[in-house]
Amino acid sequence: MHKLLLSTSVGILALFGAGVANAADELLELQKNPKDWVLPTGDYANLRYSKLKQITTENVAKLAPAWSFSTGVLRGHEGAPLVIGDVMYLHTPFPNIVYALDLNNEGKILWKYEPKQDPSVVPVMCCDTVNRGLAYGDGKIFLAQADTTLVALDAKSGKLVWSVKNGDPSKGATSTAAPHVMKDKVFVGIAGGEFGVRGSITAYHIKDGSLAWRGYSEGPDSEVLLDPEKTTYLGKPVGKDSSLKTWEGDQWQIGGGTTWGWYSYDPELNLVYYGSGNPSTWNPKQRPGDNRWSMTIWARDLDTGVAKWVYQMTPHDEWDYDGINEMILANQTIGGAARKTLVHFDRNGFGYTLDRVTGELLVAEKYDPAVNWASKVDMDKSSPTYGRPLVVSKYSTEQNGEDVNSKGVCPAALGSKDMQPASFSPDTGLFYVPTNHVCMDYEPFRVSYTAGQPYVGATLEMFPPPGDSHMGNFIAWDARVGKIVWSNKEQFSVWSGTVTTSGGLAFYGTLEGYLKAVDVKTGKELYKYKTPSGIIGNVMTYEHKGKQYVAVLSGVGGWAGIGLAAGLSKSNEGLGAVGGYKALSDYTALGGVLTVFSLPDYALPIVAPAN
Amino acid sequence: MRLPLVGALALSVFMGLGTTVRAEPPGDPTAVKEVDGKWFDAKGDPTYKIQADGAVDWYTFSGYRRYHSECHVCHGPNAEGSTYAPALKNSLKNFDYAEFVGIVIGGRENKQAGNDSVMPAFAENKNAMCYIDDLYIYIRARSTEAVGRGRPEKKAEKPAAFGEAETKCMSAK
Numbered sequence: 117m118h119k120l121l122l123s124t125s126v127g128i129l130a131l132f133g134a135g136v137a138n139a140a141d142e143l144l145e146l147q148k149n150p151k152d153w154v155l156p157t158g159d160y161a162n163l164r165y166s167k168l169k170q171i172t173t174e175n176v177a178k179l180a181p182a183w184s185f186s187t188g189v190l191r192g193h194e195g196a197p198l199v200i201g202d203v204m205y206l207h208t209p210f211p212n213i214v215y216a217l218d219l220n221n222e223g224k225i226l227w228k229y230e231p232k233q234d235p236s237v238v239p240v241m242c243c244d245t246v247n248r249g250l251a252y253g254d255g256k257i258f259l260a261q262a263d264t265t266l267v268a269l270d271a272k273s274g275k276l277v278w279s280v281k282n283g284d285p286s287k288g289a290t291s292t293a294a295p296h297v298m299k300d301k302v303f304v305g306i307a308g309g310e311f312g313v314r315g316s317i318t319a320y321h322i323k324d325g326s327l328a329w330r331g332y333s334e335g336p337d338s339e340v341l342l343d344p345e346k347t348t349y350l351g352k353p354v355g356k357d358s359s360l361k362t363w364e365g366d367q368w369q370i371g372g373g374t375t376w377g378w379y380s381y382d383p384e385l386n387l388v389y390y391g392s393g394n395p396s397t398w399n400p401k402q403r404p405g406d407n408r409w410s411m412t413i414w415a416r417d418l419d420t421g422v423a424k425w426v427y428q429m430t431p432h433d434e435w436d437y438d439g440i441n442e443m444i445l446a447n448q449t450i451g452g453a454a455r456k457t458l459v460h461f462d463r464n465g466f467g468y469t470l471d472r473v474t475g476e477l478l479v480a481e482k483y484d485p486a487v488n489w490a491s492k493v494d495m496d497k498s499s500p501t502y503g504r505p506l507v508v509s510k511y512s513t514e515q516n517g518e519d520v521n522s523k524g525v526c527p528a529a530l531g532s533k534d535m536q537p538a539s540f541s542p543d544t545g546l547f548y549v550p551t552n553h554v555c556m557d558y559e560p561f562r563v564s565y566t567a568g569q570p571y572v573g574a575t576l577e578m579f580p581p582p583g584d585s586h587m588g589n590f591i592a593w594d595a596r597v598g599k600i601v602w603s604n605k606e607q608f609s610v611w612s613g614t615v616t617t618s619g620g621l622a623f624y625g626t627l628e629g630y631l632k633a634v635d636v637k638t639g640k641e642l643y644k645y646k647t648p649s650g651i652i653g654n655v656m657t658y659e660h661k662g663k664q665y666v667a668v669l670s671g672v673g674g675w676a677g678i679g680l681a682a683g684l685s686k687s688n689e690g691l692g693a694v695g696g697y698k699a700l701s702d703y704t705a706l707g708g709v710l711t712v713f714s715l716p717d718y719a720l721p722i723v724a725p726a727n
Numbered sequence: 728m729r730l731p732l733v734g735a736l737a738l739s740v741f742m743g744l745g746t747t748v749r750a751e752p753p754g755d756p757t758a759v760k761e762v763d764g765k766w767f768d769a770k771g772d773p774t775y776k777i778q779a780d781g782a783v784d785w786y787t788f789s790g791y792r793r794y795h796s797e798c799h800v801c802h803g804p805n806a807e808g809s810t811y812a813p814a815l816k817n818s819l820k821n822f823d824y825a826e827f828v829g830i831v832i833g834g835r836e837n838k839q840a841g842n843d844s845v846m847p848a849f850a851e852n853k854n855a856m857c858y859i860d861d862l863y864i865y866i867r868a869r870s871t872e873a874v875g876r877g878r879p880e881k882k883a884e885k886p887a888a889f890g891e892a893e894t895k896c897m898s899a900k
Contacts, residue, residue, distance in 0.1 A: 192810065192811075235843065235845050236845065236847070238844070240847065243800055244810070398796075521878065557878065562897070563796070564853045564854060564897055566853065569849070569851060570796070570800065570852070570854065571854075572797065572800070575792045575794075575795035575796050575878075576795065577877055577878060673810045677809055677810030677811060678800060678801065678809035
């Protein structure tokens with residue numbers, strides 16, 4: 117095995133060769149190579165854009181499966197594999213197996229790592245035992261296990277190098293997100309907002325797994341890592357105890373704000389970006405105040421963890437609109453000025469564009485016209501409610517109160533988009549966003565907290581928006597102005613991450629199991645193929661031996677699998693005879709397969725011979 | 728704590744985790760007796776009562792709410808199952824009230840190839856245990872389709888006895 121690896125490409129030699137430079141240089145260089153997919157997010161900026169262009173709008177119709185691999189697990193399969201040189205690294209849901217597959221040998225297993233975990237972690241994983249993938253850096257593959265153990269494996273052998281425990285599953289803390297390597301640190305989040313877990317982001321030193329810093333989402337400034345004078349919120353210092361002041365008593369200790377999304381990094385600013393989730397419980401009456409800093413976009417210094425700026429999107433959440441979705445660091449020209457922007461499609465249905473240097477709010481518009489819980493985000497800088505959503509009373513579960521069913525709130529708790537990451541194309545300047553088109557009735561009620569037990573406190577029912585029978589859209593979004601450019605209807609929520617390519621294509625998967633390719637300019641569907649199970653994984657692309665490949669995990673599950681498997685509650689109402697909505701289980705069953713596509717040899721573009 | 732819970736706790740001592748005791752089906756769900764707004768079948772197990780106008784008894788409604796807080800994140804909306812956990816409206820056809828309570832208290836593990844599932848023990852969870860009969864009654868009503876999908880449109884008034892028992896159970900240490 118050793119010999120095999122070393123005898124492969126130059127890329128691998130550079131990777132595993134002696135005297136590897138520090139991780140920062142290594143990853144910055146590696147992610148520039150479009151043949152590889154070295155980060156779970158594609159690159160630090162989370163653009164999910166590939167410069168590969170062998171597969172184009174002209175030839176994509178001839179795309180075909182090249183090979184496939186069964187993971188051996190039947191659960192929701194989120195995330196995507198990594199490709200580094202001649203090796204693909206693939207993860208699974210619990211029990212979180214890691215495979216290293218030899219791309220020179222039709223995906224032969226080079227090594228396999230299966231951690232031993234107490235299965236009692238399974239039932240404290242809200243919404244399926246998903247895992248969103250691996251990270252690479254410093255010659256190691258990093259896995260964040262369900263039980264919150266972060267392990268570093270030798271990329272060559274799969275041998276354990278170090279491991280560290282990040283949280284306590286007996287109190288409901290679990291890990292579902294991919295770890296992220298940035299510069300010389302490995303970052304992990306925590307899940308468990310439905311169990312009253314206090315959210316945090318933790319940075320470990322890549323060499324030995326020792327703790328660099330941990331920043332909580334709520335609590336004292338010293339633990340949230342806020343500087344009352346220097347950390348800003350909409351351009352002004354947050355002041356002392358900015359989190360503590362917005363909670364009643366010590367509720368912040370079980371306050372949620374978990375951190376299970378995708379992280380991004382701007383090396384020039386040395387800032388790490390991510391979002392925090394819903395405050396616990398789902399019953400807003402039980403936790404008065406703005407509940408800072410749940411539902412917040414964070415910009416933290418990579419080395420110290422201290423926040424440069426924060427922006428809370430949904431103060432005092434009343435609908436479970438977790439703010440964890442990815443932050444896409446695209447540079448755009450807005451109003452004639454070049455800006456370093458951050459674009460974020462929140463669960464709450466607003467697409468936000470911020471200046472990522474300062475945290476200034478530039479654009480906040482609805483990216484699904486169905487969104488109704490707020491009329492708009494107040495953009496008037498002189499207004500006392502500047503930057504806050506203007507909540508519509510009718511849809512306010514706080515104002516309607518406990519034991520009252522607030523009806524017709526859009527979006528549903530799963531958001532206009534969940535964690536499935538969007539992508540950006542510098543060729544069009546647009547964002548490609550997988551969305552949910554689902555509304556809900558939401559009734560909060562009193563619950564008591566028991567460590568390690570669900571701490572939910574609301575019941576909800578979901579259904580398509582009035583007059584519609586489809587529950588998803590795949591949209592192109594102009595984040596400079598906050599407008600939908602085109603929108604493709606999908607019968608079910610689009611729960612897969614997308615990738616855009618220099619070939620003029622955007623790829624995504626559907627819950628029925630289709631891999632689809634559309635023209636980035638028009639949205640025209642150019643290719644589809646039904647994989648073995650519903651897709652909640654992210655599409656990725658890489659090149660090997662002169663051929664471009666597109667890969668995606670199928671394996672239905674996650675919250676989509678739980679909420680939609682048997683159909684939505686009111687799905688049969690108000691749709692008329694034509695709109696007969698069917699349960700997802702009528703289309704697909706459990707699975708766990710990676711399908712890898714390429715152009716057949718006869719369809720490869722003809723390359724002019726060199727002189 | 729209410730009586731059924733005490734009984735259930737005693738029961739769990741005998742049954743333990745992952746029990747394989749031969750299960751009894753729940754039997755005829757017809758409500759024959761009412762105590763303070765809660766209905767019981769001929770065996771004395773809790774059951775639902777649907778009025779001619781479709782109004783459900785309070786416990787069925789309460790079970791609907793608690794189910795969609797404590798149970799549905801695994802077992803799916805309307806007790807119809809998910810990719811993750813079985814449809815309880817079907818499971819409940821195979822065992823009776825006593826076994827239901829035992830499973831909720833003690834948890835259970837099911838091992839199937841590539842598809843292990845684990846249900847936690849809810850013994851310490853007041854949000855489940857204070858409403859154990861409510862949950863059983865709701866799922867039982869779903870198992871016979873006496874109650875359809877979604878939120879019951881009409882329901883009986885909350886019985887005074889329910890409120891008292893709820894407050895006592897939820898505030899017990």
